[in-house]
Amino acid sequence: xxKKKKLSQKHPNLKWLLPILVTFVLLFVFKxxxxxxxxxxxxxxxxxxxxxxxxxxxxxVYQDQMNGYSIKYPENWNNQEVVNEGGTSMRFYENGVTxxxxxxxxxxxxxLILSTITNQTLQEVEDNIKIxxxxxxxxxxxxxxxxxxxxxxVSPNVILSVxxxxxxxxxxDNILNSLEVGK
Numbered sequence: 001x002x003k004k005k006k007l008s009q010k011h012p013n014l015k016w017l018l019p020i021l022v023t024f025v026l027l028f029v030f031k032x033x034x035x036x037x038x039x040x041x042x043x044x045x046x047x048x049x050x051x052x053x054x055x056x057x058x059x060x061v062y063q064d065q066m067n068g069y070s071i072k073y074p075e076n077w078n079n080q081e082v083v084n085e086g087g088t089s090m091r092f093y094e095n096g097v098t099x100x101x102x103x104x105x106x107x108x109x110x111x112l113i114l115s116t117i118t119n120q121t122l123q124e125v126e127d128n129i130k131i132x133x134x135x136x137x138x139x140x141x142x143x144x145x146x147x148x149x150x151x152x153x154v155s156p157n158v159i160l161s162v163x164x165x166x167x168x169x170x171x172x173d174n175i176l177n178s179l180e181v182g183k
Contacts (some may be wrong), residue, residue, distance in 0.1 A: 054176050062090065067116055067152050069160060072178035074171075077111060089115035111166060112175065115137075117159040122151040125159065137179040148176055 059072040063081060073079070075093045092112040117125075122140050126133055133140050141150040147163040162179075164172050 016100055024166075056178050059178065061178075062092075062114070064090075067158055067160065069152060069179060069181045071114065071162070071175060071180075072173060073112060087115060089113050111164060113163045113165075114162070115161045115163075116152070117149070117161055118157060120159065121157055122149060125149050136176050137181045139181055144175075147172060150179065150181070152181055 005040045018053050058075050060075055060077070061070050061072055073092050078093050078095060079090055079092045082089050082091050090113070091110040092114075093110055097109060106124065122130040122133065122142065126142055129144075131142050131144065134143050135141055136143065136148055136150050139151050141148050146165065147161065150162065152158040152160050160179075162172075162176065164175075
């Protein structure tokens, strides 16, 4: 009686196929989970308008003459320009806080970071983070839970990044509502 050969003996390369297939399936499941999580976050922050929640009449005004915008921030904050390898940004801190900066968008102890991006278009940002464009201050923008990207100009291409690692969402809405471009 002839012995039957095992499948792995008939096809020695098959013993490597199962771990590869399992790896691909796990990667697919992980990518699907990330996409579902991202889409959930997008749905939470995709509104095309921001509703004011508190008065900003006593807030200070920061003006950037070079890029042609102004934005309000709470009266109990101070600001400081920070220049590092990634570029220049304006950091805002509550009065009495000793600034502890971190590299560009990484969290230090700032309440708000303003910086400009010139090496990307807003469409490239949208394609990268998969959040649809809206408008803020009458300009094309992408709204995030932690801030926004706002197209200040097209030629030359300048995007304003408004980022707050800690500031509550309703107050961020007030900051974005106070943005004026081209005035």
